[in-house]
Amino acid sequence: MTGKFIAKNFALLIIAGSVFAVLAWSVWSLPQSTGLTFTVQAQMERSGVTNPVTAVLLNFRAYDTLLEVGVLLLALLAVWAFAPIDDNYDEAVTPPATAQKALTAFLVPVLLVVAAYLLWVGASKPGGAFQAGALLSGAAVLLALTGVPYQATGIGLRLLLSIGLLMFISVGLAMFPSAFLQYPGDWAGVLILVIETAAMISIGVTLALLFYGRVPDSQLSVPPKQDHYTDTDKLQSDARDIS
Amino acid sequence: MSAEHLYLLTGMALFVMGGVYVVSNPQLLGKILAINVAGSGVFMVLITIAYRARAEYPDPVPQAMVLTGIVVAVSATAVALALAVRVRNASSDNDTDKTTEE
Numbered sequence: 001m002t003g004k005f006i007a008k009n010f011a012l013l014i015i016a017g018s019v020f021a022v023l024a025w026s027v028w029s030l031p032q033s034t035g036l037t038f039t040v041q042a043q044m045e046r047s048g049v050t051n052p053v054t055a056v057l058l059n060f061r062a063y064d065t066l067l068e069v070g071v072l073l074l075a076l077l078a079v080w081a082f083a084p085i086d087d088n089y090d091e092a093v094t095p096p097a098t099a100q101k102a103l104t105a106f107l108v109p110v111l112l113v114v115a116a117y118l119l120w121v122g123a124s125k126p127g128g129a130f131q132a133g134a135l136l137s138g139a140a141v142l143l144a145l146t147g148v149p150y151q152a153t154g155i156g157l158r159l160l161l162s163i164g165l166l167m168f169i170s171v172g173l174a175m176f177p178s179a180f181l182q183y184p185g186d187w188a189g190v191l192i193l194v195i196e197t198a199a200m201i202s203i204g205v206t207l208a209l210l211f212y213g214r215v216p217d218s219q220l221s222v223p224p225k226q227d228h229y230t231d232t233d234k235l236q237s238d239a240r241d242i243s
Numbered sequence: 244m245s246a247e248h249l250y251l252l253t254g255m256a257l258f259v260m261g262g263v264y265v266v267s268n269p270q271l272l273g274k275i276l277a278i279n280v281a282g283s284g285v286f287m288v289l290i291t292i293a294y295r296a297r298a299e300y301p302d303p304v305p306q307a308m309v310l311t312g313i314v315v316a317v318s319a320t321a322v323a324l325a326l327a328v329r330v331r332n333a334s335s336d337n338d339t340d341k342t343t344e345e
Contacts, residue, residue: 012263012266012267016259016260016262016263019259019262020255020256020259023255023258023259024251024252024255027251027255027288027292030292032295034302035292035293035302035304035305036302036303036304037299037300037301037302037303040302040303040304041299052300052303053303053306053307053310055303056303056304056306056307057307057310057311061304061307064307064308064311065311068311068314068315071314071315071318072314072318074318075318075319075321075322076321078322078325079321079322079325082322082325082326082328082329083325084328084329084332128310130310130313130314203314207317210317210318210321213321213324213325213328
């Protein structure tokens with residue numbers, strides 16, 4: 001038993017060590033190149049922003065970011081598809097403490113202001129839609145944990161969730177007849193800000209709902225249990241109740 | 244050894260540690276966390292590579308890739324957690340069924 005245990009861990013150690021060695025060798029043998037730094041630098045004037053990372057994210061490789069916003073939305077759809085709908089979900093298990101309420105009342109406005117700042121400053125310094133959206137979702141999670149009742153449902157919620165992707169695609173298509181997402185130099189800064197604002201809202205709402213983990217208005221869309229359940233389901237749930 | 248080498252080695256060590264945990268531990272939640280640890284290692288290596296050339300500023304392309312990667316990692320983690328919850332619910336249902344059959 002212990003011999004087998006030692007052998008297994010020894011084998012794991014050998015494998016991990018060799019993976020580490022191969023990784024180290026491949027990273028060390030990378031050439032000391034400047035990568036795409038100067039390529040980006042040469043095009044910065046046409047990007048509409050002065051922060052090179054934002055320029056890459058929302059202009060030079062905007063396609064990547066468009067798909068990334070799509071991935072976020074897809075992830076939420078997948079989580080909703082897996083979400084249980086028939087269990088009794090306790091909204092707030094323990095009532096929030098006074099200190100928690102006070103802290104939330106203080107932090108949420110601060111988070112909103114910092115999110116707006118990060119969105120704006122992304123054009124010239126580190127920041128942008130994803131950082132700002134993460135802060136927004138942090139504020140939403142704080143509110144949810146403090147027992148503030150959940151408001152957005154139905155088509156309004158779906159609009160908030162998809163406005164980032166919709167705005168991104170519409171701006172991309174509006175560039176016709178030039179290529180998809182190829183902004184004209186004078187307008188690039190404004191277009192990037194428009195896309196980032198919409199993306200920030202969608203990212204904030206999506207991340208908050210990923211935390212929530214279930215469809216917020218599932219009660220509205222799921223038919224009553226008696227009609228919904230087949231006989232076998234009923235039997236199984238009865239058996240569960242008995243045991 | 245410069246700071247750069249330390250970052251690279253730490254990143255690779257995190258990647259390997261996460262990988263070892265994923266293959267050697269049966270707990271789903273642990274696996275999900277370990278994948279995130281491994282992912283952080285990858286991000287660390289990419290960011291360090293962006294800094295290596297020591298130009299006027301670090302290469303922005305790997306930085307943008309890491310930003311994209313973080314968001315995708317968060318999304319994948321959320322889906323994995325939802326799946327893990329479903330797996331746990333399904334297996335506990337099966338357990339109940341077994342006890343009622345017996």
